[in-house]
Amino acid sequence: MSNNIEFPSDRTEKLIPLVRKTFGDDMIIYADSNGSYTVDEAIRIGKILEEYKIDFYEEPVPFDWYEETKQVKTELKIPIAGGEQEPSMHNFRWLIANQALDIVQPDIFYFGGMIRSIKVARMAELFGMPCTPHISGSGLGYLYMMHFVSVIPNPGQFHEFKGFNKEIPLQCVTSDLNSDGGIVSVPTGPGSGIEIDPDFIAKHEIIKG
Numbered sequence: 001m002s003n004n005i006e007f008p009s010d011r012t013e014k015l016i017p018l019v020r021k022t023f024g025d026d027m028i029i030y031a032d033s034n035g036s037y038t039v040d041e042a043i044r045i046g047k048i049l050e051e052y053k054i055d056f057y058e059e060p061v062p063f064d065w066y067e068e069t070k071q072v073k074t075e076l077k078i079p080i081a082g083g084e085q086e087p088s089m090h091n092f093r094w095l096i097a098n099q100a101l102d103i104v105q106p107d108i109f110y111f112g113g114m115i116r117s118i119k120v121a122r123m124a125e126l127f128g129m130p131c132t133p134h135i136s137g138s139g140l141g142y143l144y145m146m147h148f149v150s151v152i153p154n155p156g157q158f159h160e161f162k163g164f165n166k167e168i169p170l171q172c173v174t175s176d177l178n179s180d181g182g183i184v185s186v187p188t189g190p191g192s193g194i195e196i197d198p199d200f201i202a203k204h205e206i207i208k209g
């Protein structure tokens with residue numbers, strides 16, 4: 001959300017080719033500008049991303065610049081992703097129905113949980129759009145993300161992953177919860193498929209409002 005200012009300046013034009021060169025032509029690369037550009041600048045940067053065959057372009061303009069997001073999408077071929085900061089079901093409906101995005105990214109925490117986020121994925125499915133959810137790195141977000149992408153009809157190819165949480169002691173008998181070449185087995189069984197150590201839970205207090 002920097003309104004075209006970056007630090008250090010001009011880094012984007014150097015970083016995009018450097019990332020492609022470093023990881024090679026076969027690597028799928030997603031780029032995120034965190035809503036930092038005006039429309040003209042978003043299009044200019046988008047064309048550089050296209051030149052280096054970057055695979056998607058997230059939040060080119062501030063997330064609530066809905067018409068402008070569509071304007072950027074119309075001018076570019078690179079798929080446009082967005083939605084991590086969106087709190088409104090109605091606005092997701094607009095973004096999808098007006099095809100202002102190519103990929104929807106509700107955040108399973110910020111948007112209010114699995115059921116609301118699944119509604120967004122299902123709306124997107126009607127328009128042939130994939131869903132690549134945004135997920136925060138704290139708590140058991142990684143686990144919710146894995147269940148979410150397993151149950152929706154239109155998961156994207158790759159998903160945001162900020163690491164396993166080792167602070168919450170838990171047992172999982174159906175998955176080792178490790179990444180093997182970038183692939184993690186989703187736990188099966190009731191609930192999230194894990195058992196949190198009862199002693200850890202017992203140390204916490206119920207807060208009554």
Ligand SMILES: [Mg+2]
Pocket residue numbers: 032034058059084134
């Ligand atoms: Mg993002």
